[in-house]
Amino acid sequence: MRLSKSWTVAAKDLRIFKKKKVIVYSIVFFQIIVSVGLPLIIKVAESRSNSVRAAALPQVLDSFSFWYVIGSSILPLSLASYSLIGEKVQKSLEPLLATPTTDEEILAGKSIAAALPGLAATYLGATLFMVLMDRITHAKLGYLYYPNWNMAVILLVLTPLTIIYSIGVNILISSRSNDVRSAQQLGALMVLPLGLIYVLSETRVISLSVTNLLIIAAILAAADVAAFILAKAAFQREEILTRWK
Amino acid sequence: MIEVNNLSKVFGRVTAVDNVSFNVAKGEIFGFLGPNGAGKTTTIRMLCCLISKSGGEARIAGLNTSDAADSLQIRKLIGLVPDNVGLYEELSASDNLDFYGKLYECPADRRKENIETYLKMMGLWEKRDQPAGDFSKGMKQKLALARALVHDPGLLFLDEPTANLDPEAARLVRNLILELKQQGKTIFLNTHDLDEAQRICDRIGILSTKLLAINTPEELTSSVPGGKTVIQLERIDEAMLNALKKLKPPNFSIEENRFLIDVADPQKENPEYVRALVAAGGNVQFVTRSNPDLEEAYLKIVRDNR
Numbered sequence: 001m002r003l004s005k006s007w008t009v010a011a012k013d014l015r016i017f018k019k020k021k022v023i024v025y026s027i028v029f030f031q032i033i034v035s036v037g038l039p040l041i042i043k044v045a046e047s048r049s050n051s052v053r054a055a056a057l058p059q060v061l062d063s064f065s066f067w068y069v070i071g072s073s074i075l076p077l078s079l080a081s082y083s084l085i086g087e088k089v090q091k092s093l094e095p096l097l098a099t100p101t102t103d104e105e106i107l108a109g110k111s112i113a114a115a116l117p118g119l120a121a122t123y124l125g126a127t128l129f130m131v132l133m134d135r136i137t138h139a140k141l142g143y144l145y146y147p148n149w150n151m152a153v154i155l156l157v158l159t160p161l162t163i164i165y166s167i168g169v170n171i172l173i174s175s176r177s178n179d180v181r182s183a184q185q186l187g188a189l190m191v192l193p194l195g196l197i198y199v200l201s202e203t204r205v206i207s208l209s210v211t212n213l214l215i216i217a218a219i220l221a222a223a224d225v226a227a228f229i230l231a232k233a234a235f236q237r238e239e240i241l242t243r244w245k
Numbered sequence: 246m247i248e249v250n251n252l253s254k255v256f257g258r259v260t261a262v263d264n265v266s267f268n269v270a271k272g273e274i275f276g277f278l279g280p281n282g283a284g285k286t287t288t289i290r291m292l293c294c295l296i297s298k299s300g301g302e303a304r305i306a307g308l309n310t311s312d313a314a315d316s317l318q319i320r321k322l323i324g325l326v327p328d329n330v331g332l333y334e335e336l337s338a339s340d341n342l343d344f345y346g347k348l349y350e351c352p353a354d355r356r357k358e359n360i361e362t363y364l365k366m367m368g369l370w371e372k373r374d375q376p377a378g379d380f381s382k383g384m385k386q387k388l389a390l391a392r393a394l395v396h397d398p399g400l401l402f403l404d405e406p407t408a409n410l411d412p413e414a415a416r417l418v419r420n421l422i423l424e425l426k427q428q429g430k431t432i433f434l435n436t437h438d439l440d441e442a443q444r445i446c447d448r449i450g451i452l453s454t455k456l457l458a459i460n461t462p463e464e465l466t467s468s469v470p471g472g473k474t475v476i477q478l479e480r481i482d483e484a485m486l487n488a489l490k491k492l493k494p495p496n497f498s499i500e501e502n503r504f505l506i507d508v509a510d511p512q513k514e515n516p517e518y519v520r521a522l523v524a525a526g527g528n529v530q531f532v533t534r535s536n537p538d539l540e541e542a543y544l545k546i547v548r549d550n551r
């Protein structure tokens with residue numbers, strides 16, 4: 001596999017994404033909601049009643065950090081579906097497959113294009129989130145809560161794994177669907193388990209300790225492998241040209 | 246350039262291409278003529294290493310289309326304009342070509358040069374920065390042709406390049422195809438347009454799942470018997486009709502002021518008809534011969550094979 005080929009495909013997709021304002025806005029919007037919105041919630045709660053107990057803060061903050069995992073599963077959704085369904089609708093896969101490029105190289109290119117904006121947005125957003133949270137909670141906690149190991153595992157392990165999972169599932173859905181919106185909605189279903197984890201941690205049924213995060217990571221890694229084996233099977237030139245609807 | 250032996254493709258229970266064999270020589274425009282569903286697109290896809298074959302063998306420039314390593318090599322040697330042109334509508338004309346130039350491993354300076362050359366050839370250079378989505382159908386077809394040329398392939402596959410174009414745009418594309426032949430390119434053309442096949446192809450294969458005939462347009466036409474002599478008179482009256490009938494032509498008809506007569510040996514028979522008509526008081530304006538055209542040849546070949 002020649003990565004330069006994949007990069008050519010990815011760069012072309014990124015160029016098209018940039019021209020689709022909906023995509024750009026949806027990524028920026030999500031990051032603002034989470035990275036600025038969550039610190040604001042703490043600040044408002046603090047100033048209203050001064051009722052947030054220092055002992056309860058870590059649990060709340062760890063749950064909030066998990067939003068970046070949920071975000072990583074949502075952000076590539078629209079990108080992956082646009083990049084594949086876009087090619088299907090424009091019928092551009094046939095000339096693309098006629099070039100001296102292998103199926104794997106194209107698949108990798110599409111995946112890189114879908115991954116990069118989400119990854120960059122998550123890292124930028126999370127940095128902003130950590131800075132704002134530290135400023136707001138420093139006085140109460142007496143120390144800087146971020147960066148910490150939880151966030152490190154979330155950003156460096158869970159985020160990439162979730163993005164890969166999200167893209168793999170999306171390639172599968174896109175191979176069967178011609179409608180970007182329904183593909184996104186179907187793809188959003190896979191966010192549900194992650195949402196459930198968030199709710200369970202928010203309600204203190206489970207804690208998002210480093211150990212628990214690593215267990216989630218292990219499950220995600222297995223799901224990644226499964227999703228990509230299936231995606232690779234769906235992304236065969238003959239399959240694409242003769243059976244993709 | 247192209248050697249095809251007993252090529253077949255089966256989709257489930259549908260046989261799309263059945264045991265087809267032919268060769269295409271370097272520098273030739275070879276036309277695949279056939280109705281919708283004849284297997285033209287399927288054949289092109291097999292030759293471009295896009296789909297597998299169910300049987301037989303196809304070689305391009307001596308390379309085997311079934312071999313994975315050869316197939317990457319083959320794809321560098323050929324350019325394809327599929328039936329749906331499949332441009333990136335959001336990208337500009339030159340960005341579309343640049344992307345393909347990169348994928349075809351065309352070095353940056355040659356890519357730049359070729360993009361300019363072919364956009365100019367297609368008359369799209371002034372519009373190079375406009376998104377392809379803004380182009381008319383004819384312009385898109387020309388841009389797709391430029392895209393197939395950006396890496397200087399020697400062999401082009403064009404899948405119905407003038408279908409859905411207005412007559413003027415279609416003519417322009419046909420002239421471009423002839424220009425490419427002048428440049429020494431080998432061209433494999435799918436079409437269901439008889440007139441187009443006759444006008445630009447050096448040889449034609451008539452396909453309807455099976456390859457029914459393969460020859461030059463002239464040979465295909467003359468393989469169908471029965472030319473007609475057309476005699477146009479100022480006007481036709483009863484006396485002339487009787488004079489003609491006396492010579493007992495095997496078959497004739499009247500269209501306005503013209504007699505259309507089936508003639509086996511024109512050199513011998515035409516003067517007799519003309520003399521008889523003049524004697525009957527006819528003012529002969531034209532005497533011409535109408536050969537069966539490709540359409541008749543095609544319909545006969547297809548009918549004979551049902």
Ligand SMILES: Nc1ncnc2c1ncn2[C@@H]1O[C@H](COP(=O)(O)OP(=O)(O)O)[C@@H](O)[C@H]1O
Nearest residue numbers: 242243256259261280281282283284285286287
């Ligand atoms: N992906 C496919 N699955 C099943 N049948 C197909 C597929 N592609 C083409 N066919 C069938 O193969 C035959 C030839 O199709 P095609 O090559 O597209 O014809 P043409 O290009 O001459 O119009 C048709 O009967 C068509 O229905």
Ligand SMILES: [Mg+2]
Nearest residue numbers: 285286328404
């Ligand atoms: Mg076709």
